[in-house]
Amino acid sequence: MKDRILIADLNQHIDQEVAICAWTDTRRDQGKMVFFEFRDRTGKVQGVTLPNSPAMEIAKTLRSEWVVKVTGKVNKRPERNIQADKINGDIELEVLGVEVLSEAHELPFNSTADLNLDTLLDNRPLTLRRPREQAIFKVQSEILGSFREFLTKENFTEFRAPAIVGGDAEGGTEVFKFDYFYGKTAYLGTSPQLYKQMMVGVFERVFTVANVFRAEKHATARHLNEYTSLDIEMGFIDGPEDVMKMESRLLKYVTEHLKKVCSKEFELLGAEFPLIPEGDMFPAMKLTDAQKLISDATGVDCTQEPDLDPEHERWLCEYSKKEFGSDFIFITNYPRTKRPFYAMDDENVPGRTKCYDLLFRGLELISGNQREHRYEKLVEKMKWKGLDPEKFSFYLQAFKYGLPPHGGLGMGLERLTARFLNIPNIKEATLFPRDINRIDQLLSKDNDTQK
Ligand code: AMO
Numbered sequence: 001m002k003d004r005i006l007i008a009d010l011n012q013h014i015d016q017e018v019a020i021c022a023w024t025d026t027r028r029d030q031g032k033m034v035f036f037e038f039r040d041r042t043g044k045v046q047g048v049t050l051p052n053s054p055a056m057e058i059a060k061t062l063r064s065e066w067v068v069k070v071t072g073k074v075n076k077r078p079e080r081n082i083q084a085d086k087i088n089g090d091i092e093l094e095v096l097g098v099e100v101l102s103e104a105h106e107l108p109f110n111s112t113a114d115l116n117l118d119t120l121l122d123n124r125p126l127t128l129r130r131p132r133e134q135a136i137f138k139v140q141s142e143i144l145g146s147f148r149e150f151l152t153k154e155n156f157t158e159f160r161a162p163a164i165v166g167g168d169a170e171g172g173t174e175v176f177k178f179d180y181f182y183g184k185t186a187y188l189g190t191s192p193q194l195y196k197q198m199m200v201g202v203f204e205r206v207f208t209v210a211n212v213f214r215a216e217k218h219a220t221a222r223h224l225n226e227y228t229s230l231d232i233e234m235g236f237i238d239g240p241e242d243v244m245k246m247e248s249r250l251l252k253y254v255t256e257h258l259k260k261v262c263s264k265e266f267e268l269l270g271a272e273f274p275l276i277p278e279g280d281m282f283p284a285m286k287l288t289d290a291q292k293l294i295s296d297a298t299g300v301d302c303t304q305e306p307d308l309d310p311e312h313e314r315w316l317c318e319y320s321k322k323e324f325g326s327d328f329i330f331i332t333n334y335p336r337t338k339r340p341f342y343a344m345d346d347e348n349v350p351g352r353t354k355c356y357d358l359l360f361r362g363l364e365l366i367s368g369n370q371r372e373h374r375y376e377k378l379v380e381k382m383k384w385k386g387l388d389p390e391k392f393s394f395y396l397q398a399f400k401y402g403l404p405p406h407g408g409l410g411m412g413l414e415r416l417t418a419r420f421l422n423i424p425n426i427k428e429a430t431l432f433p434r435d436i437n438r439i440d441q442l443l444s445k446d447n448d449t450q451k
Pocket of ligand 1: 190191192193214218222223224225227229231232364365366367368369408409410411412413414415
């Protein structure tokens with residue numbers, strides 16, 4: 001808006017008359033004066049309406065969330081009123097005029113209280129305006145920005161994968177189906193997997209930020225039915241370690257970036273930056289070795305299991321922190337029965353694949369592997385998995401006509417944000433979470449109104 005000064009810049013306008021555009025955060029009437037906190041995207045400032053102000057009448061009508069253009073004079077606060085720990089704690093805006101741009105109803109919750117998850121999600125357009133939620137999604141936005149920045153510097157090309165797909169790409173997860181044209185069934189993509197591999201044939205190194213859909217009936221603190229997948233795929237690798245190293249450097253880069261630009265947000269959320277060890281790759285351990293450690297330490301034999309339980313993931317993360325000074329640990333070499341058809345078999349360990357999961361603060365953050373790039377072997381593996389290669393003929397073209405050795409991984413943005421900030425439930429790190437119970441509003445509520 002014309003003539004607008006951002007709240008964070010007000011201290012460059014001491015003793016001047018300026019205009020701000022903002023929300024009314026709070027109003028407090030004290031004696032003959034009216035105090036405000038005004039808020040814009042850059043911060044907050046205290047406003048004071050003196051008894052003789054021409055704006056006194058209108059000032060008394062403002063309530064929380066009213067959107068206003070305020071003209072006023074920027075004054076230095078008297079020494080005794082300075083709040084040194086607060087942004088703009090040394091100035092206040094003497095309110096001289098108020099133009100109401102938008103009125104607001106009364107908020108349906110106490111904006112300063114701790115809110116339970118349902119209240120947080122039922123009122124999402126409003127609860128997202130709270131400092132805590134703003135901080136979470138500012139961090140998420142910076143994670144995304146630095147993810148892109150790092151990979152672009154490393155000569156990866158960003159591409160967009162389709163969300164509508166003609167088949168179930170992974171073969172291992174539940175899929176949302178819907179009617180398409182010519183009586184055909186289409187699906188919502190569970191991962192950009194097949195497309196990123198095809199794109200290796202085009203750009204060698206690619207990445208994408210994709211909305212992906214999983215149709216399992218999720219109601220846990222770590223699963224969503226729609227999540228944001230940060231996917232990487234790189235060609236001409238010598239082995240899975242090349243991808244694991246790239247991922248370690250990427251997460252180091254993201255962490256360093258967050259340290260630079262989000263320390264206030266981490267402080268507000270009481271979160272600590274992750275421990276990252278020296279060296280070019282996070283610690284890594286084969287699944288069988290990890291299981292032996294767990295079994296020896298807990299006395300519960302898990303060595304025959306094909307996968308890790310959530311409590312074992314937590315245990316390994318504690319172990320990694322203590323032993324390696326790392327909040328991240330790779331677990332590698334899972335059995336081929338548990339890994340998708342495109343994972344390359346490990347020729348040195350029968351029945352195992354060249355794959356890796358990365359655990360971060362107790363939770364699986366990424367999954368990936370070196371891919372089977374040899375056409376005949378890939379077709380063989382599909383058949384072994386009970387899949388019909390005919391249905392993948394589109395994808396298989398890329399392999400029939402030459403793809404280099406390659407590998408990649410997928411990482412959930414919401415899980416990454418939640419683990420960075422020590423938020424126990426992934427839904428709090430998701431702007432508009434979808435699970436078995438909710439698409440914006442509780443689904444059970446819709447049923448009630450339809451009755
Ligand atoms: P996978 O299915 O293991 O692998 O998913 C990779 C990562 O995505 C996140 N994730 C989820 N986040 C929230 N809700 C869910 N329901 C959910 N499911 C998965 C996790 C997980 O580690 N195509 C492979 C990746 C690859 O090999 O490149 C894949 O999708 O953080």
